[in-house]
Amino acid sequence: MLIPGPDTRVVELRVHGVQGTTPQSLVDAVAAVDVAGDGLGRIVRPADRLRRPAPGPVLQAGGRPVPRVVEGYVWGGMTSGGWAKATWALLFPFSLANVAHWMLPPVPAGSAVAHLLGIGLRSLLRLAALLLTVLLVAQVAVISLDLVAAQCLAPGSSCLWGPVAEVPWVRSVVGMAPIALVVLVLHRVSSVDWRIERKAVPASGPVGSSLPGAHVATDPDVPALRVLHLVAALGAGAVIGLGGPLGPLVAPGWHGVALWVCWGLGVALVGLAALAGMLLDDPTGGAPHRGGRWLRAALSRRPRRVLLASAWTVFTVAAGLVTRLPDRMPGTDLAVQLVAALVALVCFVLGLLLVPAALLARRTWRDLPRDQRPWAGGWMAAPVVAVAALLGGGFGAGLALTLRRLLGHGVLPRGYDYIALLWGVAGALALVAVLVMALTTGMVRWSALRRGKEWAREASLLHSGRARDVVRAARAWWWARWQQRHSHHVVLIAAAVLVVGAVPSAALRLREVDPPGWARPIAAVGVVVLGVLALSLLRAVWLAARRPDTGRQLGVLADLAAFWPREAHPVVPPCYALKVVPELVSRVRDHLADPGTRVVLAGHSQGSLLAAVAAARLLEELPDDQAARLGLVTAGSQLQWAYQRAFPAVVPHSSLAALSGGLRGRWRALCRGTDPLGGAVTTWGRQVFDGMLLGVGFLPDGTTGALPPAGRGPTGALVLGGDHWLPDPQRGPFPGRRWAPGVNRHRDYTSDPEWDRAVAVAAGLEDVTAPPPPPGLVLPVARNAPGPTAPSDIAP
Numbered sequence: 001m002l003i004p005g006p007d008t009r010v011v012e013l014r015v016h017g018v019q020g021t022t023p024q025s026l027v028d029a030v031a032a033v034d035v036a037g038d039g040l041g042r043i044v045r046p047a048d049r050l051r052r053p054a055p056g057p058v059l060q061a062g063g064r065p066v067p068r069v070v071e072g073y074v075w076g077g078m079t080s081g082g083w084a085k086a087t088w089a090l091l092f093p094f095s096l097a098n099v100a101h102w103m104l105p106p107v108p109a110g111s112a113v114a115h116l117l118g119i120g121l122r123s124l125l126r127l128a129a130l131l132l133t134v135l136l137v138a139q140v141a142v143i144s145l146d147l148v149a150a151q152c153l154a155p156g157s158s159c160l161w162g163p164v165a166e167v168p169w170v171r172s173v174v175g176m177a178p179i180a181l182v183v184l185v186l187h188r189v190s191s192v193d194w195r196i197e198r199k200a201v202p203a204s205g206p207v208g209s210s211l212p213g214a215h216v217a218t219d220p221d222v223p224a225l226r227v228l229h230l231v232a233a234l235g236a237g238a239v240i241g242l243g244g245p246l247g248p249l250v251a252p253g254w255h256g257v258a259l260w261v262c263w264g265l266g267v268a269l270v271g272l273a274a275l276a277g278m279l280l281d282d283p284t285g286g287a288p289h290r291g292g293r294w295l296r297a298a299l300s301r302r303p304r305r306v307l308l309a310s311a312w313t314v315f316t317v318a319a320g321l322v323t324r325l326p327d328r329m330p331g332t333d334l335a336v337q338l339v340a341a342l343v344a345l346v347c348f349v350l351g352l353l354l355v356p357a358a359l360l361a362r363r364t365w366r367d368l369p370r371d372q373r374p375w376a377g378g379w380m381a382a383p384v385v386a387v388a389a390l391l392g393g394g395f396g397a398g399l400a401l402t403l404r405r406l407l408g409h410g411v412l413p414r415g416y417d418y419i420a421l422l423w424g425v426a427g428a429l430a431l432v433a434v435l436v437m438a439l440t441t442g443m444v445r446w447s448a449l450r451r452g453k454e455w456a457r458e459a460s461l462l463h464s465g466r467a468r469d470v471v472r473a474a475r476a477w478w479w480a481r482w483q484q485r486h487s488h489h490v491v492l493i494a495a496a497v498l499v500v501g502a503v504p505s506a507a508l509r510l511r512e513v514d515p516p517g518w519a520r521p522i523a524a525v526g527v528v529v530l531g532v533l534a535l536s537l538l539r540a541v542w543l544a545a546r547r548p549d550t551g552r553q554l555g556v557l558a559d560l561a562a563f564w565p566r567e568a569h570p571v572v573p574p575c576y577a578l579k580v581v582p583e584l585v586s587r588v589r590d591h592l593a594d595p596g597t598r599v600v601l602a603g604h605s606q607g608s609l610l611a612a613v614a615a616a617r618l619l620e621e622l623p624d625d626q627a628a629r630l631g632l633v634t635a636g637s638q639l640q641w642a643y644q645r646a647f648p649a650v651v652p653h654s655s656l657a658a659l660s661g662g663l664r665g666r667w668r669a670l671c672r673g674t675d676p677l678g679g680a681v682t683t684w685g686r687q688v689f690d691g692m693l694l695g696v697g698f699l700p701d702g703t704t705g706a707l708p709p710a711g712r713g714p715t716g717a718l719v720l721g722g723d724h725w726l727p728d729p730q731r732g733p734f735p736g737r738r739w740a741p742g743v744n745r746h747r748d749y750t751s752d753p754e755w756d757r758a759v760a761v762a763a764g765l766e767d768v769t770a771p772p773p774p775p776g777l778v779l780p781v782a783r784n785a786p787g788p789t790a791p792s793d794i795a796p
Helices: 083-102 112-152 170-191 222-242 253-279 292-298 301-321 330-364 381-407 415-450 457-462 467-510 517-546 552-561 577-592 606-621 639-646 653-663 754-762
Strands: 009-015 032-037 042-046 059-061 064-066 068-074 597-604 630-635 667-671 683-689 692-698 704-706 718-720 723-725
Touching (some): 009 577, 032 068, 170 222, 170 301, 222 253, 222 330, 381 467, 415 517, 467 639, 606 630, 630 653
Parallel strands (some): 009 068, 597 630, 667 723
Antiparallel strands (some): 042 068, 683 692, 692 704, 718 723
8 A cells, every 4th residue: 555645636437338428417417518529439527516526525544635637428329329329229130249359268278279270260250240231131022022023013913013113223322222221221330430539549459468458459451341341242232133042044145145144243243242351350461471471462442442342343234234123033042041051050150169168278267166167168259149140030021011911012032930939939939038037946945944054154254233234135136146047148148049939940940841730830930930030129219319318228239339449340339348448548647647646547347347458558558656546447347257157268357367466455445245247347256154254265465265254345345255245125325325225226325435445445555454363264275276265156
């Protein structure tokens, strides 16, 4: 602990989570004013009546008051608000495919097999992502080219304006223009990027770092990957518009030859984009002495422009060659089914290759307790990609079925009957799964209450002497723990339900068998499910654009997915972390230039990940005298129970240990057992023994071991290692402090008086002391573990 001098001050820089926090609530003030930033990344402070920056509340530390400046970094404008950002929700399957790349298991050093498997997995993910783009184009073609242009605008049709159909080229323009518009939208979305306010600060840290988020960096191949997706989309649009995968429409003379030539060029564009996308991820291609340099040279800036211009030329010529459309476009049906089959095949191979890759990576986490290991044994990327693919197909089918219902005319491709059957089976299975999960949860809860089992002994310690609060807290602890332990099972169950629903549909389609009569009610349920899916998505987009406060459910998913840089799919929202982290680093460096200033980065929920990555970058860049004046406070964080398990290669357990060791006790984590979204960060294996809270966690030197018993703070919190367990409901009210009644769960951490104490400890102005462990007490130790562990977070 450093002794504060007369000129010591603390700057508390807060980062909010994904709940659409306002600047006022972030800095705990009635009004807030910007003091830096560019409008998207805003640095705000509390404001007085004249809207001038006001000082924050004085921080009591070490028995004396210390001046404090409260600032907040507001980044919500990067992911919500306006039609442009709302339409990103329509591309949510693309975001899921991109997130799956970051969920791949780590590649152990020195294993050539694991290295090759990693290259293969990343290549397959990029191929699956490119096929999702082609699938979107094919589904748009089903609606615009087949349903509207070919059928509704056919001569004699009463669906839409009949006389328009007699004008040459009008039907082909109506059919091809939406495809071109979709490609333009994809181009626009994929080209959006954030401007970093301070260009002197790099957007990424050292790739070889062992700290959290070291690999969260801009991929130099993204511009090339973007062009490849656009080229594949234009090539697919040309092929489908000319007649489909089996060949172009029949025409006499030179017209027929031109159709064949243009069709062949479209097929070549799709094949070239798929092959280049798979080879582009080879990390050896960046070496000047390897063959990959030729591919990167071929996809440099000028060749990319030529390739994209050529693709647009082929698409435009294809639209001009289709002078008259037939009454049906059978090629659209085959195109959708072919692309869907390829996506399914790629997902299947990806799932198979993930098994040995996860087994080889197991040695990087086998010494950890079971509740610290990656979800699904490191295989979690496979179900996420499967859900992305099936959602992509479902969104398109739902929109087509809804539009046909609105038009009251037209026949959709035969493959849509099997998609309806798929979602009907999936809907029925989902209902059964929900009922089984609800029944299982109720039985487990009832059994625990019947046997008088005490699920949350920590709650009894925190609320000692408050019987009513113990009952309320214990119930909330149980539900929060249940959600944390089984949240990833929801994704696995959703993937299993959709895959099982796809099995009978695929079997019937491969055998060219129409759905039997008994399956018609199931297919009708599927039509309803798809329609509800499409309408719910459009409604969510409308709410997110017109009324952002009521569309936050959509915003939460977008915020979580948009944290990750474009790696597998370029047509996703730009990664806000690449802007937030460098600007946080720049702001902290400016404050630390004053020798009397100590800076505490404070992040809530998703903001805790941003603050942790920024702290890691600062520890690598700052000199020792400035790094000693840096602290970190996380509240309601998912770093341990979610991020290190879902993204084992980006936020591994070892990186959190390295960050804790670098901060040397100045990382404080506020957590509540009632919080279903946040949890402990620096400790695990907790148990109650003889009225004391014990556990294992990170020691100040970065190692792992048994911790002294938790000490009770002046406001009733239990401090175990770096974790401050807050009583919820609070033990107040406290004079001179804002009061938050009831069970707060994931919200309002700053209202707890322990917040100020954690900030003082993180600033190095106060020390957390605890009594020594009782003699003769031995915690259970896991095999080959670096320190004692326990099989569960909460002992019965």
